[in-house]
Amino acid sequence: MKRPNKKTTVNSNYKVMEKEEFEKLFERYVRNELSEQELEQLMQAVKKDQYDVFLKDEIYTSLKEDEVSDFMDEQRAEIILNTILSESKSESKLVPLHPQKRNRKKTFRILFAAAGIAVLAAISSTFLFKSTPETPLKDVQQTPTEESALIAFSGKQLIHLPDGSTVLLNDNSSLEYNKNSFDDKTREVTLTGEAFFDIQRNEKKAFIVHTGKVQTKVLGTAFNINARKSSAAIEVTVARGKVQVGDAEKVYGVITPNQQIKVEKNTLAYQQSNINATAVTQWKNNYLILDDISMDQAVALISEKYKVKIQLNENIKNCRITASFLNDEDLDHILKVVCSVMEINYHYTDSGAVVIDGKGC
Incomplete structure (x- = not known):
């Protein structure tokens, strides 16, 4: 079937705003100089997803001028923009900024997630990067310092961990780790829901995923864990390499590609079987x-x-x-x-x- 010639950034019911025009409007927005009509024009341009990278850059610059650490600045910028762009399309929202214009190198690092497009929103859905476990451990008390060191991710997104490993988080899932202890003697994260892990190999530092009482331990491999609340079992499936599954007291087994260990959450009874890893990771x-x-x-x-x-x-x-x-x-x-x-x-x-x-x- 023939399709008409068309160029990117063209929408049949929307006139594309030139980049220079958008940046001028945004600068005037920062100075609170926009009329109601101009503000609506800016809102409509933001909703069209073309200037996500520019907006994230401006937010990041504004946060840096508040003299916060680079690590927190960038993550906060990503979350703020994620919040802006995942609002209902019927709503118009921007956050107040006070940046000074700077010359910055162009970046093509983009990530689209959440309900709409959210640029580089793969860091966290928690604004202050503090997360309380859904079932608090009564015998563990976290100090404010320990709590603030907890990095949390929620919702489907691609996560880059400090050691170079990546985690593809499925929807209705969450991942967290302590930035002060991760990649020290071990690399440990806690998962709720489902995720696909691609782990950088490090024979001196095991990578451990905690899902309830079950621990999945690897040195470097690719595997899927399904630990959704709605399921009575935790499933660990290997796509590449070797994975050890067990708990604090014993090892259930070591599995290789196209093998799975299924562990009952309540009884910790487990079963190992051969399975098509591609089918498991179809999501x-x-x-x-x-x-x-x-x-x-x-x-x-x-x-x-x-x-x-x-x-x-x-x-x-x-x-x-x-x-x-x-x-x-x-x-x-x-x-x-x-x-x-x-x-x-x-x-x-x-x-x-x-x-x-x-x-x-």
């Missing part, structure tokens, strides 16, 4: 993860997922991008966002193929 197929890869590699993944031929300009092939689309977005949405951020264009040929071109990075 990941709705996500499109472009994690610091070249545009050439990104296009290959997009082409494979959407079964469409994509032609890429030679000038763009080596440009790098980090993006995660976590809501089963359609092809046009992904092309629009990627091309908008990288300031390139796309259009369809008469045969339905996609052509991406532009100046490059």
